[in-house]
Amino acid sequence: MPRQRHRPKLAVWKFASCDGCQLTLLDCEDELLLMSELFEIAYFLEASSAVVRGPYDLSLVEGSITTPEEVERIHAIRRQSRILVAMGACATAGGIQAVRNFADVEDMKRVVYASPEYVRTLEHSLPASAYVPVDFELPGCPPSKAQVLEFLTAFLQGRRPSIPTHSVCIDCKRQGVVCVMVAEGIPCLGPVTRTGCDALCPRYRRGCYGCFGPMESPNTESLSAWFLVRSGLAPQQLVPLYRSFNAAAPAFVEASQRSADPIGVQQATESPWTQAVNERESANGEP
Amino acid sequence: MPEAVVVEASQLANLLAALQARKYRVIGPTVRDGAIIYDDLTTVSDLPVGWTDEQEAGEYRLRRRDDGAYFGYAVGPYAWKRFLHPSPFTLWRARRTPDGVIVELTDAEPSRFAFLGVRPCDLAAIGILDRVLRDGPYVDPSYRDRRDHVFIVTVQCANFSPSTCFCVSMGTGPRAENGFDLALTELLDPGSHRFLVEIGSERGAEILRELAHRPASASDWETATRLVHKTAARMGRQLEVRGLPEALLANLEHHRWDHVAARCLTCGNCTMVCPTCFCFSVEDRSDLTGSVIERVRTADVCFTTAFTYTAGKSLRQSARSRYRQWLTHKLATWVTQFGTFGCVGCGRCITWCPVGIDITEEAAAISGLTRKDERP
Numbered sequence A: 001m002p003r004q005r006h007r008p009k010l011a012v013w014k015f016a017s018c019d020g021c022q023l024t025l026l027d028c029e030d031e032l033l034l035m036s037e038l039f040e041i042a043y044f045l046e047a048s049s050a051v052v053r054g055p056y057d058l059s060l061v062e063g064s065i066t067t068p069e070e071v072e073r074i075h076a077i078r079r080q081s082r083i084l085v086a087m088g089a090c091a092t093a094g095g096i097q098a099v100r101n102f103a104d105v106e107d108m109k110r111v112v113y114a115s116p117e118y119v120r121t122l123e124h125s126l127p128a129s130a131y132v133p134v135d136f137e138l139p140g141c142p143p144s145k146a147q148v149l150e151f152l153t154a155f156l157q158g159r160r161p162s163i164p165t166h167s168v169c170i171d172c173k174r175q176g177v178v179c180v181m182v183a184e185g186i187p188c189l190g191p192v193t194r195t196g197c198d199a200l201c202p203r204y205r206r207g208c209y210g211c212f213g214p215m216e217s218p219n220t221e222s223l224s225a226w227f228l229v230r231s232g233l234a235p236q237q238l239v240p241l242y243r244s245f246n247a248a249a250p251a252f253v254e255a256s257q258r259s260a261d262p263i264g265v266q267q268a269t270e271s272p273w274t275q276a277v278n279e280r281e282s283a284n285g286e287p
Numbered sequence B: 001m002p003e004a005v006v007v008e009a010s011q012l013a014n015l016l017a018a019l020q021a022r023k024y025r026v027i028g029p030t031v032r033d034g035a036i037i038y039d040d041l042t043t044v045s046d047l048p049v050g051w052t053d054e055q056e057a058g059e060y061r062l063r064r065r066d067d068g069a070y071f072g073y074a075v076g077p078y079a080w081k082r083f084l085h086p087s088p089f090t091l092w093r094a095r096r097t098p099d100g101v102i103v104e105l106t107d108a109e110p111s112r113f114a115f116l117g118v119r120p121c122d123l124a125a126i127g128i129l130d131r132v133l134r135d136g137p138y139v140d141p142s143y144r145d146r147r148d149h150v151f152i153v154t155v156q157c158a159n160f161s162p163s164t165c166f167c168v169s170m171g172t173g174p175r176a177e178n179g180f181d182l183a184l185t186e187l188l189d190p191g192s193h194r195f196l197v198e199i200g201s202e203r204g205a206e207i208l209r210e211l212a213h214r215p216a217s218a219s220d221w222e223t224a225t226r227l228v229h230k231t232a233a234r235m236g237r238q239l240e241v242r243g244l245p246e247a248l249l250a251n252l253e254h255h256r257w258d259h260v261a262a263r264c265l266t267c268g269n270c271t272m273v274c275p276t277c278f279c280f281s282v283e284d285r286s287d288l289t290g291s292v293i294e295r296v297r298t299a300d301v302c303f304t305t306a307f308t309y310t311a312g313k314s315l316r317q318s319a320r321s322r323y324r325q326w327l328t329h330k331l332a333t334w335v336t337q338f339g340t341f342g343c344v345g346c347g348r349c350i351t352w353c354p355v356g357i358d359i360t361e362e363a364a365a366i367s368g369l370t371r372k373d374e375r376p
Helices: A020-026 A029-038 A068-082 A088-093 A096-102 A107-112 A145-157 A168-174 A182-186 A220-227 A235-242 A248-261 A264-271 A272-284 B007-023 B120-134 B141-147 B202-208 B218-233 B244-249 B257-264 B269-273 B319-338 B359-367
Strands: A009-014 A040-043 A054-062 A081-087 A136-138 B003-006 B025-032 B035-040 B051-056 B060-063 B089-097 B100-105 B111-117 B151-155 B182-189 B192-200 B281-286 B292-299
Touching: A009 A020, A009 A068, A009 A264, A009 B060, A020 A054, A020 A145, A020 B025, A029 A145, A054 A068, A054 A088, A068 A081, A081 A088, A081 A145, A088 A096, A088 A136, A096 A248, A136 A145, A145 B281, A168 B269, A168 B292, A182 B060, A220 A235, A220 A248, A220 B257, A235 A248, A248 B244, B003 B007, B003 B218, B007 B025, B007 B111, B007 B202, B035 B060, B035 B359, B100 B111, B111 B120, B120 B141, B120 B319, B182 B202, B182 B218, B192 B202, B192 B218, B244 B359, B257 B319, B257 B359, B319 B359
Parallel strands: A009 A040, A009 A054, A054 A081, A081 A136, B025 B111, B111 B151, B151 B182
Antiparallel strands: B003 B192, B025 B035, B051 B060, B089 B100, B089 B292, B182 B192, B281 B292
């Protein structure tokens, strides 16, 4: 390989999160030693308590921004980082803790904590990009090891990372998985969810939970209409479907609000899709 | 009538054995995860005996049948391109060594396949892929090397309900006249389970000599013909193809494109299940140190933004433009490009669209053409 002029300094930061994204990095077992040769691992508390001061060539940020202190910290990290990458569903789409965005956070604090007066938190759980410019996002809960390695490889080689943004469906089909929605009627978020997991759930005959967040052009309106008419889900069942790991991703926010709001549901049942299904079913008459 | 014989259903095991003895990797229908798919067969018990399928737009269900039929169903989600044009497919690999860069070809000896249970529509689809990938000016060597060796056992369409099929409209079925080595028609009379076998090649005739057989009688032919006619008469879908390319291209701004775009998920399922969609993308992959590089070909899909990404921007931003590209390519511009339709009427895109978009319905609405097939 070409000789590195210097080993890039890598920092890994944690915000409101479960640490699963950092574990994805540690899970790169075969590549871990090599990574520690190619990068100067300057700040990665989950792996080592040895800390090297900034600035950093590459910062990987895990977790969502949920407190005033975290707002200050993400700005400080941005100032010290040449490239800042948001890693995982929390850092890219608010994480599951973003369900608070749809409720009164004071009410929630009283339910969860014995002494809520000690909890200083923001009203919303938001991705890093809500506060600072983010150079690249690696989605997923947790992110894909393959995508993380592809990003790091591309970074080292100075090329564009090849990380697709299409639907999970394409992965299912590439792998020869039989569609759980079509063949078993299981509601599946795959058609509106971004690739990255290698179609993990459908491979085990489960519907997609949307861990990688919205794909590049998600048509949640059409998919929701199908769930209501053909999978027999009630509108209130659609809300938690979209409000999970990527609750604050704009396309899923819109989808969940549409389902939570009776007018939105009315619009869905009057959509061209629903009308076409009803027309066809009344025209066919027979099975 | 082509040369034909009759074999008992029990001879299917001998057919499989004869193919295996010639070192073919035999691929055929088998039940997996709630559907009939094509995969490696080792014994006849791998075949979906006693199974059928029920298909509708956006819906597929496996059902039991009690007549012991081997081939009593339409097509499943995966077409034969999976084997002829695999994805992902590593084209070559290069390693950096102390002695310099070493390039290895990774497809030195592709499998010799025997396809058992190729439906006439899928046979037509292979013919279309041949035109594009083998017989045209730009030959894909990996396709050619697989295709040239394939032994094809067609099964004429009988004994099932073709609900999302429209091969009659496309002129590709339910009976294949040629292009196969052997073609079976399954005859399920009370007390007599047998196959009418048509011989399509010298290789086919050679295999057949290893099976106990008798000449086909007029009544065998009569039964086979009646069964296939029955399938033709029960086509679940129709499409008027006369004047279709011109009518579609004259309606590129039809409001129906907006209507279907509102439903389209741009998920790409239709192209992935289509037996003729062949688009691919090629990318280079490298390890962390850049000492091993692979060039990999993967199936590409005109419903993704990456498909038309060029000079910093994707050219087809809207679902409308992507669906229109796909449908007009299948049913209009393919004709100009390759001399045939890019659609064989297998109905996979209708069944496997997660929200049940029906290409025949959309094409009829946009072109303004309708058709009622003449019953044979």
